[in-house]
Amino acid sequence: MMELLDIASYFLDVRFVLLVFAGSVAGLFVGSIPGLSVSMATALLVSVTYSWTTTDALATIMGVYVVGVFSGAISAILINIPGAPSSVVTTLDGFPLAKKGEAYKALTYAIVYSFIGTVFGFIVLWLLAKPISHIALKFTPMDYFLLALFGLTTVGSLTTKHFAKGLISASLGLLFSMIGIDSVMGTARMTFGISNLQAGINIVPALVGLFGFSEILTVISGGKLEGEVSKVTKSAVKLTLVLKQFGNSMYYSALGTVVGALPGAGGPVAAFLAYSEAKRIVKNPSVPFGEGAVEGIVASESANNACIGGALIPLLTLAIPGDAVTAIILSVFYVHGLRPGPMFIKASPEMFHAILAGGFIGSLFLLVLGFWAAPRISKIIAIPKRILLPLVATLCVIGAFSCNNRMFDVGLMFFFGILGFFMRKRGYSVAPMTLAIVLGGMMDSNFRRAISLASSEDSFFSALLGRPITMLLCILVILTLLSNSKNVKRVLHYLMKRRI
Secondary structure, three states: OHHHHHHHHHHOOHHHHHHHHHHHHHHHHHHHOOOOOHHHHHHHHHHHOOOOOHHHHHHHHHHHHHHHHHHHHHHHHHHOOOOOHHHOOHHHHHHHHHHOOOHHHHHHHHHHHHHHHHHHHHHHHHHHHHHHHHHHOOOOHHHHHHHHHHHHHHHHHHOOOOHHHHHHHHHHHHHHHOOEEOOOOOOEEOOOOOHHHOOOOOHHHHHHHHHHHHHHHHHHHOOOOOOOOOOOOOOOOOHHHHHHHHHHHHHHHHHHHHHHHOOOOHHHHHHHHHHHHHHHHOOOOOOOOOOOOHHHHHHHHHHHHHHHHHHHHHHHHHOOOOOHHHHHHHHHHHHOOOOOOOOHHHHOHHHHHHHHHHHHHHHHHHHHHHHHHOOOHHHHHOOOHHHHHHHHHHHHHHHHHHOOOOHHHHHHHHHHHHHHHHHHHOOOOOHHHHHHHHHHHHHHHHHHHHHHHHHOOOOHHHHHHOOHHHHHHHHHHHHHHHHOOHHHHHHHHHHHHHHO
16 A cells, blocks of 8 residues: 555656656657657667656656657558557558548557556556565576576577577677676776776667667668658547457457566567467457458557566566666666666665656556647658758767767767667667677676685585576576577477478
């Protein structure tokens, strides 16, 4: 009861609510414009909120996160270009419905079920975060190292078509995370005599470069994103008819929350899984799937928004980000001196309550802004890229400079931006690199602690790997690596054919 009152107190905090609103408006603009992304907006906000209090920073970022994930559906429905990767599935039925002159109906379903999915995900976060934290308290340093390694191998397999490319991206991130003064030996590592690198790679310019400047370069290299914007005419859509899909949306939301809790999976995977499940369980859709079925929009939007709460579960309890945006949110914690993990909820309950309150308030603004902006959003989508991109580039420079007030960080931002651009062009996801940069320090310190503790025991390997949790994590890492091996896949395919 007390916890509920603590969360409710943020609803009465005018400053907190206004900051969530400001973040929600920013998320609406960024998410609805093709070529921009929630990851870019969140990365830029890390630099903007660098000197803010943690509560203010979290309020703004939660608003961006919640509304930004939803607003990708707006351009997906109106111009068949998803504003976010998680909205790709929404285009399959949203755009065909808009072409029939029912864009407002498609947006209504997207808004309502994005709201339902978001609230579902945050309720699950509220209920499960503490039990998972209690389990995580039993983790040893080696368990934390293996957990982070498992997160990197998982994100490598799910964010790129080629698993090897995911591992290479993660390895590069680990390499960058090692730059600076060695915390144990006190010697400089890979600084090449550059004094500005002795403190390590600052996470803010790296994130702004990888998610902000690289996207600008990607959009420019790809030419103009053109498309006819469907006209949105307000029409009567009965709420009772919309809510007929509520029962199925609970299943899609549960699926999305589970997928969101898997490191690296995220909205796109959840949306595809939910859509395939919808095609399986809905026997009589309003129209065939792919031709404007509202059931397809419900599945996609319920699942990808439920991922938000799911992705925050491993972030807060294990310090393992569930997706690219939560990897950036993890950097917000580090910037403000907080350490997510098993003790986080117990040590900083007010921050946990702020995240929950920000999520619930953001979901309310999702409803308000969604219905208010739907008839007007086509003007936002039509902003010429020649005007928009220079503004974003300027924000990238300001964001990188403001964290330490030095031009060296601007140079780092450009370096990571160009690196991220070439990686994307070659099919390498920047998400594994981002996670590795954020988690690298933790992996390094925990691995060294584990080796040091095991060295004092009679049986080194037993002390290092002999605990049940450690053995389970080792098995998970090995299975992830093997399941993505081409040779293993060939053998499994052969055995399945023989069995058939």
